[in-house]
Amino acid sequence: MIVLGLVGRPDVPQCHDAAACLVIDGKVVGALEQERISRRRHAEGEGPEGAVRALLDAHGIHPSEVQAIGYAWADAPEGALTPETDIPCGVHVSDRLTETILPGLAGELGTRDIVFFDHHLCHAAQAYYLNPYRSADILVADGWGGDGSTSLFHVQDGRFRLLERYDRCWSLGVFYGAASAYANLGWWGAGKLMGLSSYGRTSDLRFMTFDPADASFRLDRRLKGSLATARDWGRLGDQWLETFAASCFPHTDSSGNAFDYAPFAADVQLTVEELGLDLAGRLRRLSGEETLLLSGGVALNAHMNRRLARESGYGRVSGTVAPNDGGTVFGAAMLAEALLGKAPEPLSADEEPPIFFGPDVSTKAIEEALVRSGMTAQAREPGALRAEVAGAVDRGQVVAWFDGRNEFGPRALGARSLLASPRDRATLDRLNRVKSRQPWRPAALSLTGQGFEQLGMEPPVSGLSDYMLCTHRVGEAGVARAVAGVHVDHTTRAQYVPDADDGFGALLAAVGEETGLPAVINTSLNTKGEPMALGPDQALDLMAGCADIDLLAIPPYVVRRA
CATH class of the missing domain: 3.90.870.20 (Carbamoyltransferase, C-terminal domain)
Structure with missing residues (x-):
């Protein structure tokens, strides 16, 4: 069976990290990010068609041979079919967006149906199928994915269960992105902020905390601004910026000296590390599992991951080559294969970590x-x-x-x-x-x-x-x-x-x-x-x-x- 996994829409300006994955008979044979084709960083507001064409050409596959398409976001239009399945979080099938997502290829494809999956489920499936473990907990944390910002999954022999999901207004990704912007490093500056944090000395300020006993988030009571009284998802990033300016030195996002923000960055980083540990503690409390898989953009935080590997109590902690949104195409393709064909298997234990998925270069x-x-x-x-x-x-x-x-x-x-x-x-x-x-x-x-x-x-x-x-x-x-x-x-x-x-x-x-x-x-x-x-x-x-x-x-x- 030949399956495509996709993410990214050209009609949605806020879409980013468009990508495509090609799976044949349950094995990933290629994957490519659209930005590598269009040469526009993060491919904002782009669909994955260029990446799809490059993959099909590289593997000698005509579009008419594609038998299934999975999409890594629950974007199905009204009237989509809802097949009976044990795949959680809702599955919808429609052909009404095919020309929107793949405008130049829709007429050539072997199927026009696209199977739409929950975004965080695709993050989780990516982590599962690109690792060699039959059962695992999966912590997914990013900016947001549909109706949540952080999801806790357990998977056993390919059967996924959503254990808990937390509201978008407690988004770790939006919090860290806003902190990067406040430190004058840009909304995409998470890696820079993590590096800057090592120059600062932490205080006792924890912007957010999470209680693994009752799964509750809380804000530090010293924080000022509307965020503390009425979190608004539509303004969440701006609310964090206002809160930082009102509560944290240097009380402005326009300082030209990066080191002015070092103590702030240190507090932000430690907040995320402790949130990650407490979320992992909650997940392990719910499942008793020994293996933890990480996905979502927050899983790019290498300092947090070090602490999870050393302090979470899990015997094994693993990620993937692309825990960010582009990597969800692996999960979308594998879930489509599981729904419409033979259920794929995780990696075998003797396989090398999967890294190199691009086209051959002669x-x-x-x-x-x-x-x-x-x-x-x-x-x-x-x-x-x-x-x-x-x-x-x-x-x-x-x-x-x-x-x-x-x-x-x-x-x-x-x-x-x-x-x-x-x-x-x-x-x-x-x-x-x-x-x-x-x-x-x-x-x-x-x-x-x-x-x-x-x-x-x-x-x-x-x-x-x-x-x-x-x-x-x-x-x-x-x-x-x-x-x-x-x-x-x-x-x-x-x-x-x-x-x-x-x-x-x-x-x-x-x-x-x-x-x-x-x-x-x-x-x-x-x-x-x-x-x-x-x-x-x-x-x-x-x-x-x-x-x-x-x-x-x-x-x-x-x-x-x-």
Whole structure:
């Protein structure tokens, strides 16, 4: 059975992170975010048609072969069919929005019916089917999804149960986004705020609390403004901004000094961490489960995830490559398969963490892009190419790394990366110039298991560290060895990269042979405001436009700056 999972509508301006997923006979064969096609960050107000076309073309599938379509939001129009099913939160089927969501493809598809699922259920299904556990609790927390902002699920052998859902006005995602905006970092600045929080000292202020005994939220009584008396979902973000300005230093969102907001950021971060722990405590109280899966945009908070892994009481805590809204397409496709075909299975225990879902990139496509760019490249055997990249890293150069199918999601995980040595702050300064990034922001490290040990780090957390979703403390000696990759609080948001004979793992091994440490600073292959590179043309354009990039590795070729 050939199934598409979709999210994103071109007729809804506030839609974001449009994406598509392709599943064949219960296995994900490809997934792609629309922003990689349209080159508009977050693809706001876009549908997923470009991503769908790219996936179908990449896998040689004609639209007429598509047999089912799942959509990751309960957007079904009036009059939609409601099939009998044990899938919770309501399932609706309609063909009335097909031309709206896929205007150029609707007439070619093998089915015009779209199955609409609950948004948080799609988050939960994504986490379940991209992990190897038969039963698990799933904590979904984001801005909002339909009628709630946080949902607690339990799943056993593919049967999902919604245990509890909490009102949108207690949204952790809106709270954290508004805090980012108040700190002058933008509504999409959650990662920046998390980094800034490490510079501040916390107070006793907890903006929100959650009681796992009775599932009640409360606001701190010292908060001022309308939020404390009459929360309004239509104005919730603005209400938080008003409350911050009335209650928190520096009492304005226009300070030009980021560090004015550091104590505020520290209180916001600690609030979210404690909310996450208490929500997980509530979920475990309801189920008695030993495995916790995380999804929703709040699951990108690596400091919170570290505490969940260490303090929640669960034996296993895991996420996915894309807990944000784009990742819901995996859940929508798998739920549609379960409804209309054979029920899919979670990953087998011996499968590698699923990361690379983009279209294949042929050597011919790379060579054609090189001709268009007019840039000179040298072909290298794999071992020689890795050695050359490792030598460049050792010399303090900035390397663009473009290799194979792109990773899905917001993290650079070894296919579309900018790399640098963690030994020298001057190299990080050059990398920050490429990214137009503030120098106080933390860098992330990608390391092998040997790298974790050499830096005296807390060990990797399976299902979190694979996706750069967890911070790790670094030992004192390790801080000196990787000073540019360790934040002010002696943590790093680290990616665990398994040993391998090719790809990113082999590159890190080569770096280890050259430098003595199999670790690199790793950030996404893009500049400020741009999506990550998808095809070789974007990687070459980035090389041409950024004087601080010294080398582009695009196997089997190397491009050096003249």
